[in-house]
Amino acid sequence: MTTVREAAAVRHGIWALCPAVGAAAVWGLGLAADWVANLRWFPFQGVFQLVADIPEPWATIAAVALGAVAGLVFAALWAKDMLAVEVTSGRVVLHRDDVVLAFERAEVESAFTDGKQLVLLSRDGAELARETSDLSRADLERAFTGEGYRWRDADPFAAEFRLWVEHAPELAPEVNALFAARRKAVAKHESEEAAELAREIRHRGVAVRDEKKRQYYRCER
Structure with missing residues (x-):
């Protein structure tokens, strides 16, 4: 069996990177709030003035916590959207969150990528699946050809x-x-x-x- 999924650095790293980036971004906005609040032409003055009036260290704590939570939400959505492809000599299984698409070897005539989409064709030319992902085309090709499936260079x-x-x-x-x-x-x-x-x-x-x-x-x- 060959499994193609996002690199471990991506799958695990997003849970640290996204909260850190979110915290830094919101903290940066908090630092700019006092300056923006003095720009009378800028919209949402009330919001920026409210943020600028929060005393330290609570302003920093709140900004970092809010940004980290937003980052975690983004990481969860990202992880939920990742596609994993299992290819064996007997079948192909596509996993995305709680969606599982399984196809027996006899159903799959060939596979190819169309942009960022993995496409599986049946023996009568129908599309069995067309799933979007950031998986490497080269890795997918190796997985399918390694298990004896036909790989196409383009959509026929x-x-x-x-x-x-x-x-x-x-x-x-x-x-x-x-x-x-x-x-x-x-x-x-x-x-x-x-x-x-x-x-x-x-x-x-x-x-x-x-x-x-x-x-x-x-x-x-």
Whole structure:
């Protein structure tokens, strides 16, 4: 079995780095509060004046604590979004937080990366999965080829994708509704919701990919 995941320095380091950066950032803003409070043209004067009026050492303690907590929240979101890929001679398993996607060897015809997305193709050309990550393309290629899977240099069906427009005539109404909901999720940067909606669309025989916040689709059956 070959497992591809973020480097240990990243997986563990974010829990120290993010709180430290957050604490330093908020502490720096606290130091600047008194100066900003004297700039009459600057918005939110009341907020900066309130911060500037907090006596020391409480101002520093509060700033460092608030920044550290914000950093921990960011680290948790980052960790939750990390993808791990397990490749064996018998199946491929994708892990992200509590989402697990497993595919038997017989289902997977090939794999490739499209930008930052790992894509698995079935033997009839349908997309089994399209998951975004920061994993190394080289590491993924070695994992799949090392277990005997076919690795492609590019998407063989790239030319078949077309821009989605509302009420696309060749798509079923329920699929168009999923695309409309996903457009809102993408616009609001709700990546988890957008990914789940993409999986629902894929289950209905339509591949979906993004480019500059625009959705493109390919009918697979």
